[in-house]
Amino acid sequence: MRIEHLYLQDFRNYERAEFAPCEAITILVGSNAAGKTNLVEAVQTLTTTESFRRPRWEDLVRWGRPRAEVGLKASGVSSAAELRLGVDADGTREFFVNGTRKRRVADVVGVVPSVVFTPDDLLMVKGSAERRRAAADAVAAQLWPAYKTARREYAKVLRQRNALLKEEAGGDQAAAWDERLVELGARVTAYRCRLLSSFEPELTAAHGRLAGDERLRIEYADRSGLDPGSWRSQPEADSIEEALRAELGRRRADERARRATLVGPHRDDIVFLIDDRDARAFGSQGQQRTVALAWKTSEIAVVRGTTGRSPVLLLDDVMSELDEGRRARLLDTVVSDIQTIVTTTNIGYFDERTLADAEVVRL
Ligand SMILES: Nc1ncnc2c1ncn2[C@@H]1O[C@H](COP(=O)(O)OP(=O)(O)O)[C@@H](O)[C@H]1O
Ligand SMILES: [Mg+2]
Missing domain, CATH: 3.40.50.300 (P-loop containing nucleotide triphosphate hydrolases)
Incomplete structure (x- = not known):
């Protein structure tokens, strides 16, 4: 347009x-x-x-x-x-x-x-996981309008559940939100898997054009209990629900102790690997900026490819x-x-x- x-x-x-x-x-x-x-x-x-x-x-x-x-x-x-x-x-x-x-x-x-690129975006590799989730959310919301709705509903449920966990002995009431959390969390996670798996080839190619012989790939560090690497095959929300439900059961005691929801897409991260090394920990400032640039360039390609x-x-x-x-x-x-x-x-x-x-x- x-x-x-x-x-x-x-x-x-x-x-x-x-x-x-x-x-x-x-x-x-x-x-x-x-x-x-x-x-x-x-x-x-x-x-x-x-x-x-x-x-x-x-x-x-x-x-x-x-x-x-x-x-x-x-x-x-x-x-x-x-x-x-x-x-x-x-x-x-x-x-x-x-x-x-x-x-x-x-x-x-x-x-x-639209794709916006500001100096803040250059911090996406080095900064907090929240920045990387926000970057992914911004793209997904433009590709799939339903994503934005699911993401917002999920945030609401999370707030309710966290508020209850914060209260003394609020754990039992918090459990009433588990199924909603699982359902919406799985939906958000499914979209993220879909996004990142279609994003990665673009990202690798864009990065190659900018950085020559270094090779960039990503890992989706989900907190929904998925099998490592399974995000690449774009699992459906139904199968993610099962994993998420099991993970929630496994972490129940931790959640009570720490009084917060520890499982679900609000704790995801995206790991950028340059020649198999985590760019966040080992990349120079220049390498980290190149990844951010490549991300923005691919955003253009992915938005165009998906929405036409x-x-x-x-x-x-x-x-x-x-x-x-x-x-x-x-x-x-x-x-x-x-x-x-x-x-x-x-x-x-x-x-x-x-x-x-x-x-x-x-x-
Ligand atoms: N609601 C507002 N009403 C009037 N002025 C505003 C408002 N919000 C921001 N500004 C002014 O806009 C100016 C900054 O604009 P900005 O676009 O950030 O500048 P820059 O050209 O440096 O990017 C500031 O002087 C700020 O005070
Ligand atoms: Mg300015």
């Missing part, structure tokens, strides 16, 4: 702004606090229904104003769509697709797919975080055939060839 028109009204620091991003690459140049990340956030929130900055909704509304709006028109090979988001100062929000209000996020996510729609790529200020070689390779992969919106403080990061195809907008 390509965004043809974009407007922001009282969104963050923007009073009123309109953009017509060009087909290939639009470079937004601005100094600090000019509103670069805000603009990326606007597009990302509108297309995925969630800001990567995780603000309260009311924070998106320009200070002192009653309502923020963001809207875009996009078209692709076989479809066109208009998206609009309104957020009121009290935090209530509404999404519209082609003029119709959509109450379910699943009806909005993925209509215009090209995502819009949003690069927020990542050029300054990369060395010259990685900058060049990133630009090589993006400039091809995908609409890209990139922000920067310094136009000097872009080579002649990129600039020839690009439109430069000063904020």
